[in-house]
Structures are given as C-alpha cells and as structure tokens.
Amino acid sequence: MAGRRGWGGSPPDSDEDASRRIVAAAVDLIGQTSSEISIAEVADSLGVIRQTVYRYFPSADALMRAAAIASVAGFLDRLTQQVSGIEDPVEAMTEGVVYTLAEVRRTPHLGILLSSTYSNVQPDSLTSEEAQSFGMTMIKRFDIDWAHYGYDDASLQELVEYVLRTMQSFFASPGNPPRSEDELRRYLRRWMGAAIIAQMKPPASARVVTPGAAV
Secondary structure: OOOOOOHHHOOOOOHHHHHHHHHHHHHHHHHHHOOOOOHHHHHHHHOOOHHHHHHHOOOHHHHHHHHHHHOHHHHHHHHHHHHOOOOOHHHHHHHHHHHHHHHHHHOHHHHHHHHHHHHOOOHHHHOOHHHHHHHHHHHOOOOOOHHHHOOOHHHHHHHHHHHHHHHHHHHHOOEOOEOOHHHHHHHHHHHHHHHHHHHOOOOHHHOOOOOOOOO
C-alpha cells in the first residue's frame, strides 16, 4: 500500500490498523511528555513521513483528539469504580467532578481532551454533541435511579451541560490557591448540589399541602 514505508519494518495491513497504530504512538508520546505533540513527532516515532500521518489525520488537533478519546474508556471505568454504590445524586455528582478534575492532572491524555474541548472560549465546543455524549455516558454509569429523582432524558441533558460548564470554569481558573479536594467537595455540595436538588421531586408523602388547597 502506498505511503506506508517505515512502521518499524512491519507495515500495517489495513487503513484501520494504520490509524490505530498512529493513535497508539500519539498516546505513548503524550504519556511521555504530558503535553501536546506534533504530526512530525508521531511520524518520526513510527519511522514514516508526515504525509503518511496526514493521510489519516488532517491536523495535529484531530490526532490529539483521537488520542484523547482512545483514553476515555479507561477513565470511565475508573470513574465508575470511584462512584460505585453512591445512590445520592448530589454525592455522586460531587465525587464525579472532584475525581475528574484530579484525573486531569494525573492523565495527560484526558487533560488534553478536556482542555481542548472545554477550555476554549467557544460555545460550540463546550456544548458539542461529543461533549454532551461523553457527559451522558458518565452519569448513566452512576448507581442512581435518575427517574426516581424526577429526571428524564431532557433534564439529564441539561444537568450534563451544567456540570460540564462547572468543570470548564475549574479548568480555566482553578483558583489561587486552588481548593483542596475536601474544600472542593464542600463547595460543590453547596452550590452544584443546590442545582441538582432543584430538579428533584420529593416523594408524594413528603409534599406539604396548604390547608384549603385542592389536592
């Protein structure tokens, strides 16, 4: 196949294999440098020319996003384990946000995905279909009966957007000095928690009926 020289002496056997190997090389480089990498660096690591990489990824940004997305599955598994057993929406969302913000510092690939998707001052990137889908996948892994608390798909989408915007603010400006994890938990329980509770419907037995009002 044209344009596939190098590759450590073992050319890929399909376009899918080539794309996968390019992404894997990018993930390895990001892990080594904890920063964005260039097409030239990825090409050099594979022993191919830049045009070969460009054949599969039109820009360094496209390659960075592919590398980051390749790391998302592992993050979601770790997040699911972190919030496992937490059935209260406020507590689960608080732990999810705190864990995600901490994981950004520990996982360069995830940090690059989130910062490139959410930190730019571009409304379309913040509320993109990709970002919303990522957020919905996150919260639907939680051990929460969302319908029990009055959430349908539409309100869950709004909650996802709200939480993404909240995280974006901490990515853009973590504070000076940044809050500790315990301080951040208290802050999120108070303010983000109030937004989550606003949608929640109390059980019928707990509702207050005004004397003389129709039931």
